[in-house]
Amino acid sequence: MEMGAGASGISRGTSAGRVIYLDHSASTPVDVRVLEAMMPFFAEHYGNPSGIHCQARASALALDQARMEVAEVLGCKPKEIIFTSCGTESDNLAIRGAAFAAAQVGKGRHIITSACEHHAVSHTIAQMCEYFGFQQTTVPVDHWGMIDPADVKRAIRPDTVLISIIYASNEVGTIQPLAEVGEIAREYGILLHTDAVQAGGYLDLNVDRLQVDLLSLSGHKFYAPKGSGMLFVREGVALLPQQTGGGHEGGRRAGTENVPYIVGLAKALKLAQEMRATENERLAQLRDRLIQGVQTAIPNAQLTGHPDRRLPHHTSFVIPGVKANALLMHLDLAGICAASGSACNTGASEPSDILLAMGIPPQLALGALRLTLGRSTTAEDIDTVLAVLPAIVDRLGALRPA
Amino acid sequence: MANRGIVVVAMSGGVDSSVAATLLVEQGYTVIGVMLRLWAVCSSEGNRCCTPDSLAAARQVAAQLNIPFYVLDYREAFRHIVVDYFVSTYAAGRTPNPCIICNERVRFGLLLNEALVLGAQYLATGHYARIHRTETGEYRLMRGKDLTKDQSYVLHRLNQWQLQHVLFPLGDWLKSDVRRIALQRGLVVHNRAESQDLCFVGENGDYRAFIAQYAPQLVHPGPLLDTGGTLLGQHQGLAFYTVGQRKGLGVTRAQRTYVVRLDTVRNAVIVGNAEELGRDELFARAVHYISGQVPASPLRVTARIRYKSPDVPATLTCLEGNRAHIKFDRPLRDITPGQAVVFYQGDVVLGGGFIE
Numbered sequence: 142m143e144m145g146a147g148a149s150g151i152s153r154g155t156s157a158g159r160v161i162y163l164d165h166s167a168s169t170p171v172d173v174r175v176l177e178a179m180m181p182f183f184a185e186h187y188g189n190p191s192g193i194h195c196q197a198r199a200s201a202l203a204l205d206q207a208r209m210e211v212a213e214v215l216g217c218k219p220k221e222i223i224f225t226s227c228g229t230e231s232d233n234l235a236i237r238g239a240a241f242a243a244a245q246v247g248k249g250r251h252i253i254t255s256a257c258e259h260h261a262v263s264h265t266i267a268q269m270c271e272y273f274g275f276q277q278t279t280v281p282v283d284h285w286g287m288i289d290p291a292d293v294k295r296a297i298r299p300d301t302v303l304i305s306i307i308y309a310s311n312e313v314g315t316i317q318p319l320a321e322v323g324e325i326a327r328e329y330g331i332l333l334h335t336d337a338v339q340a341g342g343y344l345d346l347n348v349d350r351l352q353v354d355l356l357s358l359s360g361h362k363f364y365a366p367k368g369s370g371m372l373f374v375r376e377g378v379a380l381l382p383q384q385t386g387g388g389h390e391g392g393r394r395a396g397t398e399n400v401p402y403i404v405g406l407a408k409a410l411k412l413a414q415e416m417r418a419t420e421n422e423r424l425a426q427l428r429d430r431l432i433q434g435v436q437t438a439i440p441n442a443q444l445t446g447h448p449d450r451r452l453p454h455h456t457s458f459v460i461p462g463v464k465a466n467a468l469l470m471h472l473d474l475a476g477i478c479a480a481s482g483s484a485c486n487t488g489a490s491e492p493s494d495i496l497l498a499m500g501i502p503p504q505l506a507l508g509a510l511r512l513t514l515g516r517s518t519t520a521e522d523i524d525t526v527l528a529v530l531p532a533i534v535d536r537l538g539a540l541r542p543a
Numbered sequence: 544m545a546n547r548g549i550v551v552v553a554m555s556g557g558v559d560s561s562v563a564a565t566l567l568v569e570q571g572y573t574v575i576g577v578m579l580r581l582w583a584v585c586s587s588e589g590n591r592c593c594t595p596d597s598l599a600a601a602r603q604v605a606a607q608l609n610i611p612f613y614v615l616d617y618r619e620a621f622r623h624i625v626v627d628y629f630v631s632t633y634a635a636g637r638t639p640n641p642c643i644i645c646n647e648r649v650r651f652g653l654l655l656n657e658a659l660v661l662g663a664q665y666l667a668t669g670h671y672a673r674i675h676r677t678e679t680g681e682y683r684l685m686r687g688k689d690l691t692k693d694q695s696y697v698l699h700r701l702n703q704w705q706l707q708h709v710l711f712p713l714g715d716w717l718k719s720d721v722r723r724i725a726l727q728r729g730l731v732v733h734n735r736a737e738s739q740d741l742c743f744v745g746e747n748g749d750y751r752a753f754i755a756q757y758a759p760q761l762v763h764p765g766p767l768l769d770t771g772g773t774l775l776g777q778h779q780g781l782a783f784y785t786v787g788q789r790k791g792l793g794v795t796r797a798q799r800t801y802v803v804r805l806d807t808v809r810n811a812v813i814v815g816n817a818e819e820l821g822r823d824e825l826f827a828r829a830v831h832y833i834s835g836q837v838p839a840s841p842l843r844v845t846a847r848i849r850y851k852s853p854d855v856p857a858t859l860t861c862l863e864g865n866r867a868h869i870k871f872d873r874p875l876r877d878i879t880p881g882q883a884v885v886f887y888q889g890d891v892v893l894g895g896g897f898i899e
Contacts, residue, residue, distance in 0.1 A: 474575070
């Protein structure tokens, strides 16, 4: 992606004067086609969809359209879609909404989750345990960051009301055997939620094949704007609203619908799914080129996450003797945007819980590097990174902590 | 514009470091801004540095200057190096100066090292002090031009290697100039307050509350005695008292009463009259000379025994084991163990040590 130094404000770019953006798991640029689809709904069709006049009708029509488009991708009914403001809101609404509703009718207060969840899930469940009398069982992950569905099955208790398992890990890219968990959840009649935020643009989202009851997505991970999200809630699932007020979104999420962003999310999801087959193949090739290149140039760099069952755009490593933040700074000065793990934890110098759960020693986990590819990424970009990264790692070896 | 090299600037979001960065950009350096996150409690109430406000201010200035900007997490190092020293020095009955240690070991230690690894030739800060390279290649540390803002006292432990890689862009400017430059260049921070000393201590600068909270195990009440050994009352813990302190002693005597000594062996605070406080000599430990050479002594100098106290003419005698003896031309009331004594000749900093 081209960014002028002036516009980015703060970058010197690569030696070719270009910024290489490899942080698509943190956020993606808004696709121009998405932006075009959104534009009429700011100043032209601005009515509140709840009204009865022509302006309201235009908004309501767009909202219906967006809901149908999203439902088509997920293979569900339009009314099973709730639009939200972000992935975190979707996760909160799914977990709190479903667990509170189930507890309300005496079904129990036990939740099963995994050791590789995003904080939007793990902190939400932790708070419910601390303040609202819930109990959780956390199923472990292996050294690839993969759960074993048999562990989920073993964790089930008579009072289990919800299973929440991430679809694909943001930090290490591992894709979980979600459909197998879905099978088990179905068998025991327990609700299954998945945080599909990272999977959104890349994996099959058909909710029947996955056998999930709740599924969270975030628009800005697939070229829609930040501030757009959605939650699939299977028909018949009781959900206690977490935001009350008007009867928007079937009474499950009050607040005037953010029409332009919803239109954007729907358009972006549709585009992503259309491009999925060809784009995934292209990305996976670049991904493997990057992984092989890093492992060749930096022999002690270790790939984190599963080698094949991983998101097609996702690479992640730990590099011994290197501190992530210093590495990211050096890469930035070389015009390469990278991350260490979850963008939500940047700046902290504690090792990631997920890497620790995978059995990576704390000292090594401090040297995490995540490079996530996107539509703008070219083979040339990968080669530039491979030319720059080893020298930086080498140089950082000189930086000894006091 | 000639490229004069890469320099990392430590930015605090205050006006001084912002103008320092601005001047370097204007002088043709390639500038990288960094902000150190030093203390864990980074709320607007918890401490006075690295608050969200100052972070936003520094980030905005960096954007105005179109330079990269990074926040570096130095919390662990700061706690081990500076805060532990601060607390343990108080607990030992001495009065610490955390800025000196922070400058020596964190800013011009860890950060300087990191800057050089980053590919920079220099680390710059917004301190009011000057560095002069003599014809023989020796680096000299000198007072800032603005004597009311001079910060050479807290920089006196820098060595030749450090000075070679450090820039103080504000050394030749007056504070009033700095504010004017900030205003002229339209820096968003032109009217922000300057950074505070004791940045990690709460909003009101109450170090006693900080110690009580951070190291309650170090707060042992004990006797408060006069110099004759008469018990006058109880003290709250040695860490809460400083030599020369008059307020908050909780004793009623005919004359004005000052802390004259902290006796760690008996865990006692010794108080007395003003004349019992005055001394005209002191010994210093861990004495450092900027030149790297112990000068021939006795040597006539002016010495400063606190950051904000005036220079006093004195005779310096260098001793074995990095110690020194300083004899002042007149008695001083505020000789405080733990504080630094810094030696000057004119505007040149010779070095300094910690008062025994």
